[in-house]
Amino acid sequence: MNLQLRxxxxxxxxxxxxxxxxxxxRWPAIQFLAVMFxxxxxLPAMAAEPPQLSVFSKxxxxxxxxxxxxxxxxxxxxxxxxxxxxxxxxxxYALVLWGKKCAPDNLASWDQANDGFEKSEVxxxxxxxxxxxxxxxxxxxxxxxxxxxxxxEGDLQVGALITDYTASICGGFxxxxxxxxxxxxxxxxxxxxxxxxQIHAPALSKTIARIxxxxxxxxxxxxxxxxxxxxxxxMRDSLRALAADETFRTAAVTPIRAPSGLVEPPATAPLRLPxxxxxxxxxxxxxxxxxxxxxxxxxxxxxxSDQGYLLTNRHVVGSTRMIKLRWSDGSESVGEVVRSDxxxxxxxxxxxxxxxxxFRLRTEPVRQGETVYALGTPMETRxxxxxxxxxxxxxxxxxxxxxIQSDAAVNPGNSGGPLLDETGRVVGMTxxxxxxxxxxxxxxxxxxxxxxxxxxxxxxxxxxx
Numbered sequence: 001m002n003l004q005l006r007x008x009x010x011x012x013x014x015x016x017x018x019x020x021x022x023x024x025x026r027w028p029a030i031q032f033l034a035v036m037f038x039x040x041x042x043l044p045a046m047a048a049e050p051p052q053l054s055v056f057s058k059x060x061x062x063x064x065x066x067x068x069x070x071x072x073x074x075x076x077x078x079x080x081x082x083x084x085x086x087x088x089x090x091x092x093y094a095l096v097l098w099g100k101k102c103a104p105d106n107l108a109s110w111d112q113a114n115d116g117f118e119k120s121e122v123x124x125x126x127x128x129x130x131x132x133x134x135x136x137x138x139x140x141x142x143x144x145x146x147x148x149x150x151x152x153e154g155d156l157q158v159g160a161l162i163t164d165y166t167a168s169i170c171g172g173f174x175x176x177x178x179x180x181x182x183x184x185x186x187x188x189x190x191x192x193x194x195x196x197x198q199i200h201a202p203a204l205s206k207t208i209a210r211i212x213x214x215x216x217x218x219x220x221x222x223x224x225x226x227x228x229x230x231x232x233x234x235m236r237d238s239l240r241a242l243a244a245d246e247t248f249r250t251a252a253v254t255p256i257r258a259p260s261g262l263v264e265p266p267a268t269a270p271l272r273l274p275x276x277x278x279x280x281x282x283x284x285x286x287x288x289x290x291x292x293x294x295x296x297x298x299x300x301x302x303x304x305s306d307q308g309y310l311l312t313n314r315h316v317v318g319s320t321r322m323i324k325l326r327w328s329d330g331s332e333s334v335g336e337v338v339r340s341d342x343x344x345x346x347x348x349x350x351x352x353x354x355x356x357x358x359f360r361l362r363t364e365p366v367r368q369g370e371t372v373y374a375l376g377t378p379m380e381t382r383x384x385x386x387x388x389x390x391x392x393x394x395x396x397x398x399x400x401x402x403x404i405q406s407d408a409a410v411n412p413g414n415s416g417g418p419l420l421d422e423t424g425r426v427v428g429m430t431x432x433x434x435x436x437x438x439x440x441x442x443x444x445x446x447x448x449x450x451x452x453x454x455x456x457x458x459x460x461x462x463x464x465x
Contacts, residue, residue: 079154312416376417
Protein backbone atom coordinates (compact mmCIF):
# COMPACT_ATOMS: atom_id res chain seq x y z
CA MET A 1 0.00 0.00 0.00
CA ASN A 2 1.50 3.35 -1.07
CA LEU A 3 0.09 6.49 0.54
CA GLN A 4 -1.00 9.13 -1.95
CA LEU A 5 -0.94 12.78 -0.81
CA ARG A 6 -3.78 14.79 -2.34
CA UNK A 7 -3.05 18.42 -1.50
CA UNK A 8 -5.60 21.14 -2.40
CA UNK A 9 -4.18 24.28 -4.02
CA UNK A 10 -5.29 26.51 -1.13
CA UNK A 11 -3.05 28.15 1.47
CA UNK A 12 -4.03 28.62 5.07
CA UNK A 13 -4.98 32.10 6.23
CA UNK A 14 -2.42 33.73 8.46
CA UNK A 15 -3.62 34.46 11.98
CA UNK A 16 -2.06 35.61 15.21
CA UNK A 17 -0.55 32.66 16.97
CA UNK A 18 -1.55 31.91 20.51
CA UNK A 19 0.94 30.43 22.92
CA UNK A 20 1.52 26.80 21.95
CA UNK A 21 0.53 24.02 24.31
CA UNK A 22 3.28 22.22 26.27
CA UNK A 23 5.80 20.53 24.04
CA UNK A 24 5.78 16.75 23.82
CA UNK A 25 8.03 15.01 26.29
CA ARG A 26 9.89 13.10 23.57
CA TRP A 27 11.50 15.76 21.37
CA PRO A 28 13.97 15.00 18.54
CA ALA A 29 17.26 16.77 18.50
CA ILE A 30 17.32 17.78 14.88
CA GLN A 31 16.28 21.29 13.89
CA PHE A 32 13.81 20.41 11.15
CA LEU A 33 11.62 18.26 13.37
CA ALA A 34 11.78 20.75 16.22
CA VAL A 35 10.41 23.52 14.05
CA MET A 36 7.81 21.23 12.50
CA PHE A 37 6.53 20.02 15.86
CA UNK A 38 6.20 23.58 17.16
CA UNK A 39 4.13 24.52 14.11
CA UNK A 40 1.97 21.44 14.50
CA UNK A 41 1.40 22.19 18.19
CA UNK A 42 0.24 25.72 17.34
CA LEU A 43 -2.20 24.49 14.69
CA PRO A 44 -5.50 25.00 16.56
CA ALA A 45 -4.81 28.73 17.00
CA MET A 46 -3.74 29.26 13.38
CA ALA A 47 -6.86 28.09 11.61
CA ALA A 48 -10.32 26.88 12.44
CA GLU A 49 -9.40 23.30 11.58
CA PRO A 50 -10.27 20.21 13.63
CA PRO A 51 -7.70 19.82 16.42
CA GLN A 52 -7.23 16.14 15.59
CA LEU A 53 -5.17 17.19 12.58
CA SER A 54 -2.29 17.80 14.95
CA VAL A 55 -0.52 14.55 15.77
CA PHE A 56 0.21 15.91 19.23
CA SER A 57 -3.45 16.56 20.02
CA LYS A 58 -3.78 12.79 20.43
CA UNK A 59 -2.46 10.81 23.39
CA UNK A 60 0.94 9.38 22.61
CA UNK A 61 0.87 5.58 22.57
CA UNK A 62 3.43 3.76 24.69
CA UNK A 63 6.65 2.83 22.90
CA UNK A 64 6.64 -0.59 21.27
CA UNK A 65 8.71 -3.21 23.09
CA UNK A 66 9.76 -6.29 21.12
CA UNK A 67 8.48 -9.56 22.55
CA UNK A 68 9.92 -12.52 20.63
CA UNK A 69 8.02 -15.79 20.74
CA UNK A 70 9.36 -18.16 23.36
CA UNK A 71 11.70 -20.81 21.96
CA UNK A 72 9.55 -23.66 23.33
CA UNK A 73 6.44 -22.42 21.46
CA UNK A 74 5.71 -22.85 17.75
CA UNK A 75 3.24 -20.67 15.92
CA UNK A 76 0.84 -21.61 13.18
CA UNK A 77 1.95 -20.33 9.77
CA UNK A 78 0.76 -16.76 9.26
CA UNK A 79 -0.15 -15.19 5.93
CA UNK A 80 -0.85 -11.54 5.09
CA UNK A 81 -4.28 -11.50 3.46
CA UNK A 82 -5.07 -7.84 2.77
CA UNK A 83 -4.68 -4.25 3.92
CA UNK A 84 -7.59 -1.81 3.79
CA UNK A 85 -8.79 1.46 5.33
CA UNK A 86 -12.02 2.66 6.90
CA UNK A 87 -10.97 6.33 6.78
CA UNK A 88 -13.51 8.53 5.00
CA UNK A 89 -12.56 9.63 1.49
CA UNK A 90 -11.54 13.28 1.47
CA UNK A 91 -10.93 13.43 5.21
CA UNK A 92 -7.91 15.61 6.11
CA TYR A 93 -5.20 13.43 7.61
CA ALA A 94 -1.84 15.11 7.09
CA LEU A 95 -0.60 18.60 7.96
CA VAL A 96 1.80 19.71 5.23
CA LEU A 97 4.51 22.13 6.35
CA TRP A 98 6.76 23.80 3.81
CA GLY A 99 10.10 25.54 3.65
CA LYS A 100 13.18 25.60 5.82
CA LYS A 101 11.14 26.96 8.75
CA CYS A 102 8.43 24.31 8.28
CA ALA A 103 5.62 26.85 8.12
CA PRO A 104 2.11 25.33 8.02
CA ASP A 105 1.01 25.38 4.40
CA ASN A 106 -1.75 22.90 3.57
CA LEU A 107 -3.71 19.82 4.42
CA ALA A 108 -3.53 16.49 2.63
CA SER A 109 -6.78 14.56 2.34
CA TRP A 110 -7.28 10.80 2.36
CA ASP A 111 -7.55 9.70 -1.25
CA GLN A 112 -9.49 6.69 -2.50
CA ALA A 113 -6.18 5.26 -3.73
CA ASN A 114 -5.12 4.86 -0.10
CA ASP A 115 -7.87 2.32 0.54
CA GLY A 116 -5.56 -0.31 -0.89
CA PHE A 117 -7.54 -3.54 -0.59
CA GLU A 118 -4.45 -5.26 -1.94
CA LYS A 119 -1.21 -6.09 -0.22
CA SER A 120 1.89 -4.77 -1.95
CA GLU A 121 5.27 -6.43 -2.28
CA VAL A 122 6.60 -3.95 0.28
CA UNK A 123 3.83 -4.89 2.73
CA UNK A 124 4.59 -8.59 2.26
CA UNK A 125 8.30 -8.02 2.87
CA UNK A 126 7.67 -5.99 6.05
CA UNK A 127 5.20 -8.63 7.29
CA UNK A 128 7.63 -11.47 6.62
CA UNK A 129 10.75 -9.77 8.01
CA UNK A 130 9.09 -8.41 11.15
CA UNK A 131 7.25 -11.55 12.29
CA UNK A 132 9.96 -14.06 11.35
CA UNK A 133 12.43 -11.85 13.18
CA UNK A 134 10.28 -12.27 16.29
CA UNK A 135 10.13 -16.05 16.00
CA UNK A 136 6.78 -16.53 14.25
CA UNK A 137 6.32 -18.81 11.25
CA UNK A 138 5.24 -16.93 8.12
CA UNK A 139 3.86 -18.62 5.01
CA UNK A 140 5.53 -17.92 1.69
CA UNK A 141 8.72 -16.14 0.82
CA UNK A 142 8.50 -12.61 -0.67
CA UNK A 143 11.90 -13.11 -2.32
CA UNK A 144 10.59 -16.11 -4.31
CA UNK A 145 9.61 -14.43 -7.57
CA UNK A 146 7.88 -17.53 -8.95
CA UNK A 147 5.70 -18.50 -6.02
CA UNK A 148 1.98 -18.87 -6.65
CA UNK A 149 0.94 -15.49 -5.27
CA UNK A 150 -2.75 -16.24 -5.75
CA UNK A 151 -2.72 -19.44 -3.72
CA UNK A 152 -4.07 -19.15 -0.18
CA GLU A 153 -1.19 -19.34 2.28
CA GLY A 154 -1.03 -19.78 6.04
CA ASP A 155 -2.92 -21.60 8.76
CA LEU A 156 -4.03 -18.14 9.89
CA GLN A 157 -4.75 -15.20 7.58
CA VAL A 158 -3.90 -11.73 8.94
CA GLY A 159 -5.74 -8.64 7.72
CA ALA A 160 -5.03 -4.99 8.60
CA LEU A 161 -7.82 -2.39 8.67
CA ILE A 162 -6.36 1.12 9.10
CA THR A 163 -8.93 3.04 11.17
CA ASP A 164 -6.94 6.22 11.90
CA TYR A 165 -3.89 7.90 10.39
CA THR A 166 -2.51 11.33 11.28
CA ALA A 167 0.73 12.88 10.07
CA SER A 168 2.71 16.12 10.04
CA ILE A 169 5.15 16.23 7.13
CA CYS A 170 7.60 19.00 6.30
CA GLY A 171 9.24 19.44 2.90
CA GLY A 172 10.58 22.12 0.59
CA PHE A 173 14.10 22.28 1.99
CA UNK A 174 15.66 22.36 -1.49
CA UNK A 175 15.20 25.17 -4.04
CA UNK A 176 12.66 24.45 -6.78
CA UNK A 177 10.76 21.69 -4.99
CA UNK A 178 6.99 21.72 -5.53
CA UNK A 179 4.42 21.09 -2.81
CA UNK A 180 2.50 18.73 -5.03
CA UNK A 181 5.66 16.67 -5.37
CA UNK A 182 6.10 15.95 -1.69
CA UNK A 183 6.39 12.24 -2.41
CA UNK A 184 9.69 12.90 -4.21
CA UNK A 185 10.93 15.85 -2.15
CA UNK A 186 13.28 15.62 0.81
CA UNK A 187 11.28 15.89 4.02
CA UNK A 188 10.82 14.98 7.64
CA UNK A 189 7.74 13.90 9.52
CA UNK A 190 5.92 12.36 12.44
CA UNK A 191 2.85 10.12 12.12
CA UNK A 192 0.50 8.00 14.19
CA UNK A 193 -1.60 5.06 12.98
CA UNK A 194 -4.27 2.83 14.49
CA UNK A 195 -4.90 -0.60 12.97
CA UNK A 196 -7.57 -3.17 13.67
CA UNK A 197 -5.91 -6.51 13.02
CA GLN A 198 -8.26 -9.31 12.03
CA ILE A 199 -7.06 -12.90 12.44
CA HIS A 200 -8.97 -15.35 10.24
CA ALA A 201 -8.84 -19.15 10.43
CA PRO A 202 -9.68 -20.59 6.97
CA ALA A 203 -10.21 -24.07 8.43
CA LEU A 204 -12.98 -22.69 10.63
CA SER A 205 -14.24 -20.16 8.08
CA LYS A 206 -14.34 -17.43 10.72
CA THR A 207 -12.37 -14.55 12.22
CA ILE A 208 -11.04 -15.71 15.59
CA ALA A 209 -9.55 -12.45 16.92
CA ARG A 210 -9.62 -8.68 16.45
CA ILE A 211 -6.73 -6.71 17.94
CA UNK A 212 -6.20 -2.94 17.99
CA UNK A 213 -2.74 -1.35 17.89
CA UNK A 214 -1.72 2.32 17.88
CA UNK A 215 1.86 3.42 17.19
CA UNK A 216 3.71 6.69 16.53
CA UNK A 217 6.93 7.12 14.53
CA UNK A 218 9.09 9.94 13.26
CA UNK A 219 11.81 10.22 10.64
CA UNK A 220 15.20 10.54 12.37
CA UNK A 221 16.51 12.81 9.62
CA UNK A 222 15.36 14.37 6.32
CA UNK A 223 14.59 11.67 3.77
CA UNK A 224 13.24 11.35 0.23
CA UNK A 225 9.54 10.37 0.12
CA UNK A 226 8.87 10.94 3.80
CA UNK A 227 5.16 9.92 3.52
CA UNK A 228 6.07 6.42 2.32
CA UNK A 229 8.94 6.10 4.80
CA UNK A 230 6.57 7.00 7.64
CA UNK A 231 3.97 4.48 6.46
CA UNK A 232 6.51 1.66 6.26
CA UNK A 233 7.84 2.49 9.73
CA UNK A 234 4.29 2.59 11.10
CA MET A 235 3.45 -0.77 9.56
CA ARG A 236 6.62 -2.32 10.95
CA ASP A 237 5.95 -1.00 14.46
CA SER A 238 2.28 -1.99 14.25
CA LEU A 239 3.35 -5.56 13.53
CA ARG A 240 5.78 -5.44 16.45
CA ALA A 241 2.92 -4.28 18.68
CA LEU A 242 0.68 -7.03 17.31
CA ALA A 243 3.33 -9.66 18.03
CA ALA A 244 3.53 -8.47 21.64
CA ASP A 245 -0.25 -8.71 22.16
CA GLU A 246 -1.26 -11.68 24.30
CA THR A 247 -4.48 -12.35 22.37
CA PHE A 248 -2.54 -12.58 19.14
CA ARG A 249 0.17 -14.78 20.65
CA THR A 250 -2.42 -17.18 22.03
CA ALA A 251 -4.21 -17.38 18.68
CA ALA A 252 -0.91 -17.86 16.83
CA VAL A 253 0.27 -20.84 18.91
CA THR A 254 -3.10 -22.59 19.35
CA PRO A 255 -3.57 -25.41 16.82
CA ILE A 256 -6.60 -24.98 14.60
CA ARG A 257 -9.04 -27.82 15.06
CA ALA A 258 -11.55 -28.12 12.28
CA PRO A 259 -15.07 -29.27 13.08
CA SER A 260 -15.30 -33.02 13.53
CA GLY A 261 -15.97 -34.99 10.36
CA LEU A 262 -15.53 -33.96 6.74
CA VAL A 263 -17.01 -30.90 5.10
CA GLU A 264 -19.97 -31.80 2.91
CA PRO A 265 -20.47 -30.25 -0.53
CA PRO A 266 -23.21 -27.61 -0.90
CA ALA A 267 -26.52 -28.44 -2.51
CA THR A 268 -26.03 -27.73 -6.21
CA ALA A 269 -28.02 -28.74 -9.27
CA PRO A 270 -26.27 -31.75 -10.83
CA LEU A 271 -24.47 -31.37 -14.15
CA ARG A 272 -24.08 -34.43 -16.37
CA LEU A 273 -21.46 -34.55 -19.10
CA PRO A 274 -20.45 -37.27 -21.52
CA UNK A 275 -17.09 -38.84 -20.69
CA UNK A 276 -14.18 -38.77 -23.11
CA UNK A 277 -14.68 -40.58 -26.38
CA UNK A 278 -10.91 -40.80 -26.89
CA UNK A 279 -9.19 -41.34 -23.51
CA UNK A 280 -5.76 -39.88 -22.89
CA UNK A 281 -2.91 -42.10 -21.72
CA UNK A 282 0.36 -41.06 -20.06
CA UNK A 283 2.47 -40.55 -23.25
CA UNK A 284 -0.03 -38.17 -24.88
CA UNK A 285 -1.52 -36.71 -21.69
CA UNK A 286 -0.05 -33.26 -22.44
CA UNK A 287 -2.55 -32.88 -25.31
CA UNK A 288 -5.41 -32.82 -22.80
CA UNK A 289 -3.82 -30.23 -20.50
CA UNK A 290 -3.85 -26.43 -20.83
CA UNK A 291 -2.02 -23.59 -19.14
CA UNK A 292 -4.46 -21.17 -17.46
CA UNK A 293 -3.57 -17.49 -17.96
CA UNK A 294 -5.55 -14.94 -15.95
CA UNK A 295 -3.09 -12.05 -16.16
CA UNK A 296 -2.42 -12.25 -12.42
CA UNK A 297 -1.42 -15.90 -12.07
CA UNK A 298 -0.43 -19.06 -13.91
CA UNK A 299 -2.00 -22.45 -13.40
CA UNK A 300 -3.06 -25.65 -15.12
CA UNK A 301 -6.38 -27.22 -16.19
CA UNK A 302 -7.22 -30.57 -17.77
CA UNK A 303 -9.98 -31.84 -20.06
CA UNK A 304 -12.50 -34.27 -18.56
CA SER A 305 -14.95 -34.23 -21.47
CA ASP A 306 -14.45 -33.85 -25.22
CA GLN A 307 -17.25 -31.26 -25.10
CA GLY A 308 -14.69 -28.75 -23.83
CA TYR A 309 -14.99 -28.98 -20.03
CA LEU A 310 -11.87 -28.72 -17.87
CA LEU A 311 -11.13 -28.92 -14.15
CA THR A 312 -8.74 -26.67 -12.23
CA ASN A 313 -8.33 -25.02 -8.82
CA ARG A 314 -10.55 -22.19 -7.66
CA HIS A 315 -7.47 -20.23 -6.54
CA VAL A 316 -6.10 -20.39 -10.10
CA VAL A 317 -9.10 -18.61 -11.64
CA GLY A 318 -10.01 -16.54 -8.56
CA SER A 319 -13.08 -14.38 -9.14
CA THR A 320 -12.33 -14.08 -12.87
CA ARG A 321 -15.13 -15.32 -15.13
CA MET A 322 -13.30 -15.39 -18.46
CA ILE A 323 -9.75 -16.77 -18.74
CA LYS A 324 -7.27 -17.66 -21.47
CA LEU A 325 -6.18 -21.25 -22.12
CA ARG A 326 -2.94 -22.11 -23.90
CA TRP A 327 -2.61 -25.63 -25.29
CA SER A 328 0.47 -27.75 -25.86
CA ASP A 329 0.44 -27.06 -29.61
CA GLY A 330 0.66 -23.30 -28.94
CA SER A 331 -2.97 -22.54 -29.81
CA GLU A 332 -5.13 -20.50 -27.46
CA SER A 333 -8.80 -20.40 -26.58
CA VAL A 334 -11.06 -18.52 -24.18
CA GLY A 335 -12.57 -20.35 -21.24
CA GLU A 336 -15.54 -19.48 -19.03
CA VAL A 337 -15.64 -20.45 -15.35
CA VAL A 338 -19.10 -22.02 -14.95
CA ARG A 339 -18.81 -23.51 -11.45
CA SER A 340 -16.48 -23.37 -8.48
CA ASP A 341 -16.20 -24.17 -4.79
CA UNK A 342 -13.75 -22.05 -2.81
CA UNK A 343 -13.65 -24.35 0.22
CA UNK A 344 -12.68 -27.45 -1.75
CA UNK A 345 -10.69 -25.21 -4.15
CA UNK A 346 -12.09 -26.63 -7.39
CA UNK A 347 -13.50 -24.99 -10.53
CA UNK A 348 -15.09 -26.09 -13.81
CA UNK A 349 -14.18 -24.30 -17.06
CA UNK A 350 -16.02 -24.50 -20.37
CA UNK A 351 -14.32 -23.78 -23.69
CA UNK A 352 -14.80 -24.74 -27.33
CA UNK A 353 -14.72 -28.51 -27.93
CA UNK A 354 -11.39 -29.77 -29.23
CA UNK A 355 -10.42 -32.71 -31.34
CA UNK A 356 -8.19 -35.02 -29.35
CA UNK A 357 -8.14 -36.92 -26.09
CA UNK A 358 -9.66 -36.10 -22.70
CA PHE A 359 -8.95 -37.83 -19.41
CA ARG A 360 -10.72 -40.76 -17.89
CA LEU A 361 -11.28 -40.43 -14.17
CA ARG A 362 -10.64 -43.00 -11.47
CA THR A 363 -12.75 -42.68 -8.33
CA GLU A 364 -11.46 -45.83 -6.64
CA PRO A 365 -9.14 -45.13 -3.67
CA VAL A 366 -5.42 -44.88 -4.33
CA ARG A 367 -2.98 -47.25 -2.59
CA GLN A 368 0.08 -46.22 -0.59
CA GLY A 369 3.21 -46.81 -2.67
CA GLU A 370 1.32 -46.71 -5.97
CA THR A 371 3.16 -44.95 -8.85
CA VAL A 372 1.62 -41.67 -10.00
CA TYR A 373 2.48 -38.83 -12.41
CA ALA A 374 1.90 -35.09 -11.94
CA LEU A 375 1.42 -32.98 -15.09
CA GLY A 376 1.35 -29.21 -15.28
CA THR A 377 2.89 -25.85 -16.15
CA PRO A 378 5.53 -25.19 -13.49
CA MET A 379 6.94 -21.69 -13.09
CA GLU A 380 6.37 -20.39 -16.65
CA THR A 381 4.46 -21.22 -19.83
CA ARG A 382 7.48 -22.48 -21.77
CA UNK A 383 7.67 -25.37 -19.26
CA UNK A 384 4.09 -26.39 -20.04
CA UNK A 385 3.50 -30.14 -20.17
CA UNK A 386 6.15 -31.04 -17.57
CA UNK A 387 5.59 -34.57 -16.23
CA UNK A 388 7.03 -35.74 -12.90
CA UNK A 389 6.86 -39.16 -11.26
CA UNK A 390 6.34 -40.19 -7.64
CA UNK A 391 4.40 -42.49 -5.37
CA UNK A 392 1.35 -42.16 -3.16
CA UNK A 393 2.71 -41.28 0.28
CA UNK A 394 -0.57 -41.20 2.22
CA UNK A 395 -4.26 -40.35 2.16
CA UNK A 396 -5.16 -37.71 4.76
CA UNK A 397 -7.98 -35.60 6.16
CA UNK A 398 -6.85 -32.04 6.90
CA UNK A 399 -9.09 -29.21 8.14
CA UNK A 400 -12.23 -31.11 7.15
CA UNK A 401 -11.13 -32.07 3.63
CA UNK A 402 -9.52 -35.16 2.12
CA UNK A 403 -6.14 -35.01 0.43
CA ILE A 404 -3.75 -37.33 -1.39
CA GLN A 405 -0.13 -36.86 -0.36
CA SER A 406 2.61 -37.68 -2.88
CA ASP A 407 6.27 -36.96 -3.53
CA ALA A 408 5.61 -36.30 -7.24
CA ALA A 409 7.31 -32.92 -7.72
CA VAL A 410 5.11 -29.86 -8.21
CA ASN A 411 5.85 -26.13 -8.31
CA PRO A 412 3.89 -22.88 -8.64
CA GLY A 413 1.95 -23.14 -11.90
CA ASN A 414 1.18 -26.85 -11.37
CA SER A 415 -1.95 -25.89 -9.41
CA GLY A 416 -5.03 -27.41 -11.04
CA GLY A 417 -3.05 -30.03 -12.98
CA PRO A 418 -3.92 -33.75 -12.99
CA LEU A 419 -2.35 -36.53 -10.92
CA LEU A 420 -2.40 -39.70 -13.05
CA ASP A 421 -2.10 -43.39 -12.30
CA GLU A 422 -0.03 -45.68 -14.54
CA THR A 423 -2.94 -46.18 -16.94
CA GLY A 424 -3.39 -42.42 -17.48
CA ARG A 425 -6.55 -42.07 -15.38
CA VAL A 426 -6.89 -38.99 -13.16
CA VAL A 427 -6.84 -39.80 -9.45
CA GLY A 428 -6.32 -36.26 -8.12
CA MET A 429 -5.71 -32.58 -8.79
CA THR A 430 -2.64 -30.60 -7.67
CA UNK A 431 -3.52 -28.05 -5.00
CA UNK A 432 -0.55 -27.24 -2.75
CA UNK A 433 2.87 -28.14 -1.49
CA UNK A 434 4.46 -27.85 1.93
CA UNK A 435 6.42 -24.60 1.83
CA UNK A 436 9.51 -24.14 3.99
CA UNK A 437 12.72 -22.18 4.02
CA UNK A 438 15.34 -23.59 1.59
CA UNK A 439 17.76 -24.31 4.42
CA UNK A 440 15.21 -26.64 6.05
CA UNK A 441 15.69 -29.15 3.24
CA UNK A 442 12.00 -30.18 3.28
CA UNK A 443 10.70 -31.45 -0.06
CA UNK A 444 8.38 -34.06 -1.51
CA UNK A 445 5.40 -33.05 0.66
CA UNK A 446 2.77 -32.27 -1.97
CA UNK A 447 -1.00 -32.43 -1.75
CA UNK A 448 -3.70 -33.28 -4.27
CA UNK A 449 -7.50 -33.16 -4.18
CA UNK A 450 -9.02 -36.62 -4.77
CA UNK A 451 -10.82 -36.49 -8.11
CA UNK A 452 -13.95 -37.94 -6.51
CA UNK A 453 -14.12 -34.91 -4.22
CA UNK A 454 -13.66 -32.53 -7.15
CA UNK A 455 -16.67 -34.11 -8.85
CA UNK A 456 -18.81 -34.11 -5.69
CA UNK A 457 -18.18 -30.46 -4.79
CA UNK A 458 -18.99 -29.36 -8.35
CA UNK A 459 -22.03 -31.69 -8.52
CA UNK A 460 -20.52 -33.08 -11.71
CA UNK A 461 -21.20 -36.50 -13.19
CA UNK A 462 -19.40 -37.93 -16.22
CA UNK A 463 -21.50 -40.50 -18.02
CA UNK A 464 -19.78 -43.20 -20.06
CA UNK A 465 -20.58 -43.28 -23.75
